[in-house]
Amino acid sequence: MPSKTCALCHSARPILKRPKTGQQICKDCFFKVFETEVHNTITEANLFRTGDRVAIGASGGKDSTVLAYVMKTLNERYGYGLELFLLSIDEGITGYRDDSLETVKRNQEQYDMPLKILSYDELYGWTMDRIVSTIGRKNNCTFCGVFRRQALDRGASALNVDHIVTGHNADDIAETVLMNIMRGDIARLGRCTAICTQGEDTIRRSKPFKYAYEKEIVMYAYFKKLDYFSTECIYSPDAYRGHARAFLKDLEAARPSAIIDIIHSGEAFEVKQEVKATQKLQQTCKRCGYMSSNELCKACTLLEGLERGLSHAVITDRARQKLDAEEPPSQAMRTIPYFNLPRAPGVTS
Amino acid sequence: MTDSQVLNLKVEFGGGLELLFDKKRSHRVALPSPPSSPPDAAKKTPADINFLIHWLKDNLLRERAELFIENGTVRPGILVLVNDTDWELEGEGEYVLQEGDEIVFISTLHGG
Numbered sequence: 001m002p003s004k005t006c007a008l009c010h011s012a013r014p015i016l017k018r019p020k021t022g023q024q025i026c027k028d029c030f031f032k033v034f035e036t037e038v039h040n041t042i043t044e045a046n047l048f049r050t051g052d053r054v055a056i057g058a059s060g061g062k063d064s065t066v067l068a069y070v071m072k073t074l075n076e077r078y079g080y081g082l083e084l085f086l087l088s089i090d091e092g093i094t095g096y097r098d099d100s101l102e103t104v105k106r107n108q109e110q111y112d113m114p115l116k117i118l119s120y121d122e123l124y125g126w127t128m129d130r131i132v133s134t135i136g137r138k139n140n141c142t143f144c145g146v147f148r149r150q151a152l153d154r155g156a157s158a159l160n161v162d163h164i165v166t167g168h169n170a171d172d173i174a175e176t177v178l179m180n181i182m183r184g185d186i187a188r189l190g191r192c193t194a195i196c197t198q199g200e201d202t203i204r205r206s207k208p209f210k211y212a213y214e215k216e217i218v219m220y221a222y223f224k225k226l227d228y229f230s231t232e233c234i235y236s237p238d239a240y241r242g243h244a245r246a247f248l249k250d251l252e253a254a255r256p257s258a259i260i261d262i263i264h265s266g267e268a269f270e271v272k273q274e275v276k277a278t279q280k281l282q283q284t285c286k287r288c289g290y291m292s293s294n295e296l297c298k299a300c301t302l303l304e305g306l307e308r309g310l311s312h313a314v315i316t317d318r319a320r321q322k323l324d325a326e327e328p329p330s331q332a333m334r335t336i337p338y339f340n341l342p343r344a345p346g347v348t349s
Numbered sequence: 350m351t352d353s354q355v356l357n358l359k360v361e362f363g364g365g366l367e368l369l370f371d372k373k374r375s376h377r378v379a380l381p382s383p384p385s386s387p388p389d390a391a392k393k394t395p396a397d398i399n400f401l402i403h404w405l406k407d408n409l410l411r412e413r414a415e416l417f418i419e420n421g422t423v424r425p426g427i428l429v430l431v432n433d434t435d436w437e438l439e440g441e442g443e444y445v446l447q448e449g450d451e452i453v454f455i456s457t458l459h460g461g
Contacts, residue, residue: 014438015438016435017435062457215428218428218455218457219428219435230364245426245458249424
């Protein structure tokens with residue numbers, strides 16, 4: 001039976017049962033605890049410094065739309081002193097990304113934040129539509145994932161920001177923990193629960209919604225009437241993640257704390273030094289200057305495959321070396337512009 | 350005597366679920382009374398949300414029923430609100446519908 005009054009203010013009528021705590025709370029208390037928990041996540045992890053330029057990775061979907069709204073709210077309420085930007089990547093998927101970018105453009109107006117859109121076409125010379133029409137629907141998510149990661153960094157570099165925040169939520173992170181266990185990817189398992197990742201030559205990336213449940217994000221968007229876009233990508237979703245997600249949702253239905261419990265398990269894993277040592281050292285891509293664990297970064301390798309019409313053969317590093325021995329890449333081949341990291345924080349150029 | 354009675358409801362779909370329902374977010378629904386259960390025909394089966402979910406699947410859903418319904422209820426990951434209140438506070442599927450109720454179904458499963 002529903003309680004008569006909110007578990008926090010003991011006066012208003014409850015409208016939501018919190019999955020994390022089981023508490024029944026009213027609308028105003030919900031907004032307050034949701035925002036305060038994100039603020040606590042940010043301050044406990046020391047995510048920002050006054051004056052930081054921060055890009056919000058914005059897809060127009062629920063998580064990034066709520067993130068933009070909450071970041072703006074907290075920045076004003078607690079005086080973080082951040083300069084906020086919206087950064088969107090246009091993969092070139094007709095009927096999907098073009099519609100969601102319209103949402104981001106409205107968010108730009110609604111939240112009064114500068115927006116930068118960087119397209120695969122501009123950066124790589126290929127849209128996802130063209131990639132799929134060339135290689136089919138088998139590996140297209142690999143291309144899209146590799147290209148998006150690098151595009152976000154390059155967009156951030158163009159905006160000269162110090163930091164990228166993304167809308168990854170607790171459900172996403174729990175899902176990734178499960179996937180890394182099921183794939184035996186111990187190195188990633190050790191990293192995937194980190195709230196902030198930063199290599200020596202990468203832009204800081206963090207996840208202020210690390211402990212925010214998807215249910216609460218969606219409820220927040222609903223009660224605040226935020227404008228977001230929700231359609232599945234038209235090029236078959238990541239099937240493996242889909243199974244992990246369905247499994248996680250079943251667990252959550254049986255016991256709502258499952259999501260936070262899985263994140264805690266992921267955090268508690270200690271990866272042995274010997275295992276860490278097997279990870280390849282980071283270097284710089286000899287062609288485009290982006291960080292890479294091989295001579296060529298993944299995006300350059302994939303792009304070369306597309307350009308040479310051999311996208312299936314070129315997916316592994318070994319296959320590419322074999323190909324190079326047979327026939328070196330042509331000079332006219334499209335490559336990615338050279339990557340320059342923005343100035344180090346606090347250093348004036 | 351009230352067997353022909355209908356309940357007038359407002360049903361909304363969001364978060365991508367509207368794509369399964371004729372791409373329309375908002376629907377006016379005249380929900381008929383559920384059939385009486387055979388063992389005790391005199392006892393009326395209440396029109397609850399579980400009944401509404403099945404009725405929507407049979408009458409309003411246009412495609413991919415498995416994205417809406419699973420094991421007799423909404424698929425995990427779909428949020429339900431009764432008059433703007435989380436259905437978990439209202440007895441979930443066993444909430445007995447009232448004339449004029451607004452029921453909202455929101456999928457959380459789409460990318461963010």
